[in-house]
Amino acid sequence: MRNIVFGTDYYPEHWPRERWETDARMMREMGLDVVRMAEFSWAKMEPALGEFHFEWLDEAIAVLAKEGIVAVLGTPTAAPPAWICERDPEIEPMDENGQRLHFGGRHHDCQSNAAYREHCRRIVTAMAEHFKDNPNVVGWQIDNELGNSHDGLCFCPSCEARFREWLRARYGDIDSLNRAWGTAFWSQQYASFEQIHAPRRTVTGRNPSQALDWKRFTSDLVCDFSAFQVEILRRVTPDKFITHNMMGFAEKVDYRKLSEQYDFASHDQYPGGFFRPGEPDPAMGGAALDYIRSLKKAPFWLMEQQSAITGWQVLGRTPRPGQLGLWAAQTVAHGADTIVFFRWRSCAMGTEQYWHGILPHNGVPGRYHAELSAFIRRFKPLMEKTRGSMPRPETALLFSYDEAWAMGIQPHHPDLRYTGHLLTYYRALQKAHVPVDFVSAEEDYAGYRLLVAPLMYLMTPDLAARLRSFAEQGGTLVIDMRFGVKDGSNLAHTDVPLPGLAAEMCGMEITEFDCLRYGPVAVSWGSETYEGRLWADLIELKGAEALASYASEFYAGTPCVTRNRCGKGWVYYVGTEMDEPFADRLIAEAAASAGVAPLPFRMEGLECTLRQGDQGEFLFLLNHTDEAVSLPAEEGWRSALPDQGDVIPPYGAFVYTRA
Numbered sequence: 295m296r297n298i299v300f301g302t303d304y305y306p307e308h309w310p311r312e313r314w315e316t317d318a319r320m321m322r323e324m325g326l327d328v329v330r331m332a333e334f335s336w337a338k339m340e341p342a343l344g345e346f347h348f349e350w351l352d353e354a355i356a357v358l359a360k361e362g363i364v365a366v367l368g369t370p371t372a373a374p375p376a377w378i379c380e381r382d383p384e385i386e387p388m389d390e391n392g393q394r395l396h397f398g399g400r401h402h403d404c405q406s407n408a409a410y411r412e413h414c415r416r417i418v419t420a421m422a423e424h425f426k427d428n429p430n431v432v433g434w435q436i437d438n439e440l441g442n443s444h445d446g447l448c449f450c451p452s453c454e455a456r457f458r459e460w461l462r463a464r465y466g467d468i469d470s471l472n473r474a475w476g477t478a479f480w481s482q483q484y485a486s487f488e489q490i491h492a493p494r495r496t497v498t499g500r501n502p503s504q505a506l507d508w509k510r511f512t513s514d515l516v517c518d519f520s521a522f523q524v525e526i527l528r529r530v531t532p533d534k535f536i537t538h539n540m541m542g543f544a545e546k547v548d549y550r551k552l553s554e555q556y557d558f559a560s561h562d563q564y565p566g567g568f569f570r571p572g573e574p575d576p577a578m579g580g581a582a583l584d585y586i587r588s589l590k591k592a593p594f595w596l597m598e599q600q601s602a603i604t605g606w607q608v609l610g611r612t613p614r615p616g617q618l619g620l621w622a623a624q625t626v627a628h629g630a631d632t633i634v635f636f637r638w639r640s641c642a643m644g645t646e647q648y649w650h651g652i653l654p655h656n657g658v659p660g661r662y663h664a665e666l667s668a669f670i671r672r673f674k675p676l677m678e679k680t681r682g683s684m685p686r687p688e689t690a691l692l693f694s695y696d697e698a699w700a701m702g703i704q705p706h707h708p709d710l711r712y713t714g715h716l717l718t719y720y721r722a723l724q725k726a727h728v729p730v731d732f733v734s735a736e737e738d739y740a741g742y743r744l745l746v747a748p749l750m751y752l753m754t755p756d757l758a759a760r761l762r763s764f765a766e767q768g769g770t771l772v773i774d775m776r777f778g779v780k781d782g783s784n785l786a787h788t789d790v791p792l793p794g795l796a797a798e799m800c801g802m803e804i805t806e807f808d809c810l811r812y813g814p815v816a817v818s819w820g821s822e823t824y825e826g827r828l829w830a831d832l833i834e835l836k837g838a839e840a841l842a843s844y845a846s847e848f849y850a851g852t853p854c855v856t857r858n859r860c861g862k863g864w865v866y867y868v869g870t871e872m873d874e875p876f877a878d879r880l881i882a883e884a885a886a887s888a889g890v891a892p893l894p895f896r897m898e899g900l901e902c903t904l905r906q907g908d909q910g911e912f913l914f915l916l917n918h919t920d921e922a923v924s925l926p927a928e929e930g931w932r933s934a935l936p937d938q939g940d941v942i943p944p945y946g947a948f949v950y951t952r953a
């Protein structure tokens with residue numbers, strides 16, 4: 295099979311049959327190799343129980359195949375048809391108030407419900423049987439964005455029963471559960487598993503240990519829902535690949551566990567979406583892509599790459615000239631081997647009328663089409679060479695679902711966000727041209743020089759020992775506020791002062807802390823003054839050196855950032871959430887102690903990544919600003935793309951290879 299480099303998400307069922315040939319021809323002319331289809335087409339494929347209609351899809355696949363375009367099909371389980379909800383209303387999910395949520399949007403399904411599983415089994419099996427010998431169907435996407443819209447769902451009796459089973463398997467006996475959940479508080483002890491409910495709405499307060507187990511359980515449930523479909527597809531269509539379109543740092547599902555089921559990871563990327571205020575954030579974009587690559591430590595697919603102005607009821611800005619190509623180049627720069635643009639043509643109906651595609655509603659190519667066509671022409675030959683290559687970072691950033699969930703349950707400060715906090719470090723690393731992998735709390739860190747592990751709020755002796763040994767063996771470890779407050783059950787550690795299991799390796803103790811509800815605290819580091827935000831740990835040195843100190847509040851003059859020798863390495867501790875210049879300074883210091891080599895061409899607004907593989911080293915330079923950037927002279931690199939001078943245009947992307 296030839297390499298699949300570019301594609302688009304296509305909904306032939308939204309358009310008259312007479313248009314399909316035109317679409318297919320235009321796709322081929324644009325340089326597209328693949329379409330993803332059918333992930334929301336259940337009602338058309340099975341309009342009544344057991345009555346399958348795949349002929350329209352066969353025809354669409356054949357029309358596309360004539361132009362050399364192959365298909366990835368989505369299993370349509372994110373949108374069960376009305377007749378299923380009418381027949382089995384209990385498949386609709388229930389919210390925390392015990393209220394069913396109904397048909398009319400999407401994701402109106404309960405993933406544990408036995409009747410729903412049967413419906414899924416039937417449609418997935420029928421699709422697999424029908425398409426198994428079709429050479430133009432090359433792979434499958436399971437469902438669509440698992441966890442999207444399900445956040446906080448489902449609290450129905452079926453999920454509740456399954457939660458009890460999950461708890462029984464985890465704890466064995468009810469006394470162990472009572473200990474792990476700290477049920478001595480507020481008279482919450484249970485005499486049997488039968489007394490435990492899904493954590494529906496309470497009068498007041500929630501048990502944080504129970505809430506954490508519920509998050510773990512719902513993540514496992516989503517993995518099981520996917521695995522159930524994967525098993526059918528692997529059995530019936532073993533020669534087709536299986537993937538799933540994930541959503542970066544979305545936290546409903548542990549993507550590390552989920553992606554074990556798939557041949558490769560896929561991701562959906564909308565840098566200019568309407569859901570965030572402000573300018574598109576290159577750090578958010580880069581971090582999400584690095585995260586997805588890190589899941590399987592392999593190149594990935596971008597299954598939905600923004601191709602136009604987007605929105606539902608309200609819209610984001612239109613991508614400015616160059617931005618669509620820049621964002622797609624960023625995707626390649628971080629390790630994607632295939633990009634599928636969402637969507638082919640803006641849809642005339644439904645919730646997503648304004649989530650525009652490469653073509654506008656009228657189907658006549660405009661600026662988006664022209665810019666993406668130019669991008670594809672420029673990048674396609676290059677991507678034959680970058681295929682399979684990988685960034686090889688010396689720096690790792692630890693992302694843990696347990697920490698994300700526990701911090702979400704008790705964010706301490708109303709503005710503290712786990713991922714947002716991690717991004718303060720990522721942004722500084724990106725600006726310093728220091729490439730990053732994301733790692734889990736479970737893996738071996740030995741291959742890295744610098745490990746940044748923020749908000750490590752839940753701490754087990756095993757993890758603390760592995761972090762410590764990373765430093766002892768010569769690594770530089772950066773940890774920060776709320777390290778080691780709780781154990782794996784979300785109960786506070788009581789046997790050591792903070793930072794708990796890290797107190798010794800940090801060479802200091804936290805005697806008190808402040809939640810900065812009335813604004814930031816000043817921090818001075820040498821001659822500079824920065825801002826500490828949201829939180830301030832009050833630190834007493836026990837051998838460590840203070841690098842920066844608070845410069846306001848009653849604790850002015852006491853340490854805020856410390857550094858301590860630990861074996862052959864260093865441990866940095868940061869007692870607050872840093873503003874941007876503060877984080878830049880910290881990362882510069884830590885990267886220097888770690889001996890991490892930054893990538894070249896360091897300039898304001900310029901992102902840089904490196905992919906290394908059999909066909910060479912490829913250095914990507916991405917100008918995220920609306921101004922042209924004159925590149926400094928750097929030895930040893932030559933152009934890997936046509937039309938590259940010394941000046942990167944606004945929103946431009948250059949690629950170099952070793953001279």
Ligand code: GLA
Nearest residue numbers: 438439539562598636646649
């Ligand atoms: C997600 C989904 C798509 C579509 C887009 C735009 O990424 O996977 O089906 O809904 O968002 O909203």
Ligand code: ZN
Nearest residue numbers: 404448450453
């Ligand atoms: Zn349910």
